[in-house]
Amino acid sequence: MPEYVNLRGHQIYNYEWDAEGEAVLLLHGGLSKTSSWDYLMVPPLEDGFHCFAYDRTGHGFTGDQNGSLHFKFQAQEAIAYLEDVVKEPAHLIGYSDGGIIALMIAIARPELVKSIVAIGANYHYSAPLSDFAEAFVSPEDQAEYNLISPDAPHTLLEKILRMNEIWKTEPDISLSEIASIQCPVLVMAGDDDVIKHEHTISLYEALPLGQLAILPGTSHGLVKEKPALMMAIIMQFLEDLSYPITRQPIRRTNNL
Numbered sequence: 001m002p003e004y005v006n007l008r009g010h011q012i013y014n015y016e017w018d019a020e021g022e023a024v025l026l027l028h029g030g031l032s033k034t035s036s037w038d039y040l041m042v043p044p045l046e047d048g049f050h051c052f053a054y055d056r057t058g059h060g061f062t063g064d065q066n067g068s069l070h071f072k073f074q075a076q077e078a079i080a081y082l083e084d085v086v087k088e089p090a091h092l093i094g095y096s097d098g099g100i101i102a103l104m105i106a107i108a109r110p111e112l113v114k115s116i117v118a119i120g121a122n123y124h125y126s127a128p129l130s131d132f133a134e135a136f137v138s139p140e141d142q143a144e145y146n147l148i149s150p151d152a153p154h155t156l157l158e159k160i161l162r163m164n165e166i167w168k169t170e171p172d173i174s175l176s177e178i179a180s181i182q183c184p185v186l187v188m189a190g191d192d193d194v195i196k197h198e199h200t201i202s203l204y205e206a207l208p209l210g211q212l213a214i215l216p217g218t219s220h221g222l223v224k225e226k227p228a229l230m231m232a233i234i235m236q237f238l239e240d241l242s243y244p245i246t247r248q249p250i251r252r253t254n255n256l
Helices: 038-045 071-086 096-106 139-149 155-166 175-179 197-206 227-239
Strands: 002-008 010-015 022-027 049-055 090-095 113-119 185-192 210-219
Touching: 010 071, 022 038, 022 071, 022 096, 038 049, 038 227, 049 071, 071 096, 090 096, 096 113, 096 139, 096 175, 113 227, 175 197, 185 197, 185 227, 197 210, 197 227, 210 227
Parallel strands: 022 049, 022 090, 090 113, 113 185, 185 210
Antiparallel strands: 002 010, 010 049
């Protein structure tokens, strides 16, 4: 059952599924929460993996803190979570902002990461094809926020405005930093994703142990558009993390 845990002086809303196996940490998207996608992700994983997740500071059931929406803060929080709650190296599955955070963890603390699935992630703020929409809160979103967030109702719009400003200048990760990631990484995106395809491909090509999956007929919302296809690819990746041996290697020049 989910419950609040104290993570270095701050209450975060934590999820842990009772199963044996290597640890998997789910990192939800920006301005989202664990319960927006765990029902799709966990069932295929929990037979073979010990799944963890949490609502990041300022998201979902977890209250806000000063500066909490910046990527550096969120990456440091994720590192603390891995150290204090998971307590072992984990496979990271991150969606959108969660994928960015996963990459940042692997750069800063590689010993904590066994592999990464980065879904709809970008390493530089110039990647999106469109500008961020004008901040808007629907009555349904406001009603849900009022029920679950420890923060005051008016802070939902404020968080959206803050996040829109952050996305204009973050993340800013260099390709040389991406190239330093030595664990297997599966890069996933929709064929109609808001992240430019050339950006996604440059991310994949910079990774020493990268793999790439572009899901047909999907957008940045691929997690909910084709969850069965997405999870089939993720499960195949996690079940065999060895470097692919292809018949006609071009990019993978060490396939000998």
